Amino acid sequence: MAGVVRRIFANIPRLNVCNYQKTPLSSLLPSVATRFYSNVPTPYEIVDAQEDRKAYQGIVDNVNRQVAEGKQGRLFAVVHVAGKQVKVTEGDVFIVEGYWPPEAGDKISLDKVLLVGASDFTLIGRPLVQRGLVRVEATVIEKSLSHTKTHFRKKRRKQYMRINFYRSPRTMLRVNRVEIVGEVNHPPTVTGLETHIF
Numbered sequence: 001m002a003g004v005v006r007r008i009f010a011n012i013p014r015l016n017v018c019n020y021q022k023t024p025l026s027s028l029l030p031s032v033a034t035r036f037y038s039n040v041p042t043p044y045e046i047v048d049a050q051e052d053r054k055a056y057q058g059i060v061d062n063v064n065r066q067v068a069e070g071k072q073g074r075l076f077a078v079v080h081v082a083g084k085q086v087k088v089t090e091g092d093v094f095i096v097e098g099y100w101p102p103e104a105g106d107k108i109s110l111d112k113v114l115l116v117g118a119s120d121f122t123l124i125g126r127p128l129v130q131r132g133l134v135r136v137e138a139t140v141i142e143k144s145l146s147h148t149k150t151h152f153r154k155k156r157r158k159q160y161m162r163i164n165f166y167r168s169p170r171t172m173l174r175v176n177r178v179e180i181v182g183e184v185n186h187p188p189t190v191t192g193l194e195t196h197i198f
Contacts, residue, residue: 059121060184060185062121063121063184066118066120066121067180067183067184068183072118072119072121072180073118073119073120074089074090074119075089075090075116075118075178075180076088076089076116076118076178077089077113077115077116077117077134077136078113078114078115078116079110079112079113079114079136080112080113080114081096081110081112081173082096082097082098082100084096084097085114088110088136088138088178089175090175090176090177090178091174091175092174093141093172093173093175094173094175095171095172095173096170096171096173097146097168097170098168098169098170099169100169100171102140102171103140103143104140104141104142104143105139105140106139107137107139107140107176108137108138108139108140108173109135109136109137109138110136110137110138111131111136112128113128113134113136114127114128114129115129116129116133116134116180123180123184130184130185131187131190132181132182132189133180133181133182133184133187134178134181135177135178135179135180135181136175136177137175137176137177138173138175139173139176140171140172141172141173141174142171142172143169143170143171143172144169144170144172145167145169145170146167146168146169147167148165148166148167149165149166149167149168150165151163151165151166152164
């Protein structure tokens with residue numbers, strides 16, 4: 001190996017170091033040399049918040065009027081169920097993978113609503129929409145096992161091979177209703193949801 005390295009370096013022409021000029025470090029790093037930190041406070045501008053509040057209130061009033069008149073159309077919602085986020089509308093059927101306590105026939109309320117929207121507006125939660133503002137109700141229609149899945153492991157040249165088959169539990173839900181209750185920024189008070197929140 002050492003002979004190969006010697007031959008490679010022997011074929012590289014010798015560099016004449018005398019032709020190169022030394023350059024100062026400050027010219028190589030101009031950004032470091034010219035950086036300046038100041039104690040002077042940054043200038044700021046006062047924004048007229050009154051106009052922003054009027055525009056915001058107009059949007060909220062428009063959404064509340066659409067909901068009160070029932071002209072918002074078909075609503076959709078993004079709910080947090082069993083560690084996953086699911087986009088649902090009224091009449092949808094979706095599957096929750098893994099173990100989940102509700103039994104078939106149970107009517108449940110999906111209270112962790114991250115977002116609700118219609119054709120003209122979308123209400124985004126931070127991270128959840130105001131508690132009690134949106135009602136998403138669903139029914140558990142089936143509890144079953146998934147199709148047979150294969151878990152195959154192999155280590156080459158070690159005479160090691162394992163194959164396992166498994167089926168994971170899953171719950172099928174049908175969304176009965178997605179609706180906005182009350183007004184934006186003034187949702188009705190909700191009690192009794194401390195238990196059985198899935």
